[in-house]
Amino acid sequence: MKIKGLLFDLDGVIVTTEHNHFVAWKRTADELGVPFTERENELLKGISRIDSLKMILNLGNVFISDSEFDALLKSKNEFYLDSIQSLNQSDLLPGVFDLLIKAKFQGIKLGVGSSSKNANFILGLLGISDFFDVVIDGNGVSDPKPHPEVFLNGASFFGLAPTECIVFEDAASGIQAAKAGGFFDIGVGNPEVKELATKYYNDLTEFRLEDYG
Ligand SMILES: [Mg+2]
Structure with a gap:
């Protein structure tokens, strides 16, 4: 794939x-x-x-x-x-920063699909806004997860088919949204979604981009 x-x-x-x-x-x-x-x-x-x-x-x-x-x-x-207010780059969860750098370097499109209306603000505090080609937040979506709209909007912004994109999620509703949209869904950091997700990692340090290239 x-x-x-x-x-x-x-x-x-x-x-x-x-x-x-x-x-x-x-x-x-x-x-x-x-x-x-x-x-x-x-x-x-x-x-x-x-x-x-x-x-x-x-x-x-x-x-x-x-x-x-x-x-x-x-x-x-x-x-x-x-x-x-005090969030900063040290609050990024394990593996996130390295994955963003690696993926960006390989020309892979990057996006955030979140129901939070504060998504852009938080990405700014974390100092990673520039990595993302698109941020779809709770302001631009009419149907929340488990509806796939948020992720479908991301893929369409990329000009890619859902099957060409991975969705990383920690919540069951998000995994369901990814599946409903036809994405490759990966569960991260929440053992409760282990069974539901197509693939599961404890954190993003375990995810190897090479395995999906
Ligand atoms: Mg979540």
């Missing part, structure tokens, strides 16, 4: 901002007087910002107006953006 494009999910593949989300949701829950620990945080994994806030309100039996709801969504994102 000749691979000509690589599409990366952001959170959990390139960098981990899970803890930053936890800190931001904790601040939000504190403001609402809802007890919130790592255990409640587990319930929010993989769900949208809106549904996460609904979950916290349910947990505390708190009822608020639509405008308060919107204000809380906004302040959660501000808390999150505050907490990620």
Whole structure:
């Protein structure tokens, strides 16, 4: 198989901002007087910002107006953006930087397909924006993963068929999106997707581009 494009999910593949989300949701829950620990945080994994806030309100039996709801969504994102300010290249997950350099050198197209609306901002903090030919984030996509739209947009930007691209994902919904789009899907860094993914690596240091050239 000749691979000509690589599409990366952001959170959990390139960098981990899970803890930053936890800190931001904790601040939000504190403001609402809802007890919130790592255990409640587990319930929010993989769900949208809106549904996460609904979950916290349910947990505390708190009822608020639509405008308060919107204000809380906004302040959660501000808390999150505050907490990620200190991200830098040392926060890249193992193997990411070397793979980007190697792939770029070989003329392979590189893209990010993430549901995060902050994807471009985070890539900037990490100092790797210039590697990517395209960044498709939560702002430009109408159907979230497991719908393949985010990755299909990436492949079409590359001018490549999905079968010529690898998708790296840590979440089941992302692996499903890749499969639905006809991509070669690789699971990374989350043992829970080991069975589902066509290939699985603990981290990107284990991935050898040569094996897919
Ligand atoms: Mg992810």
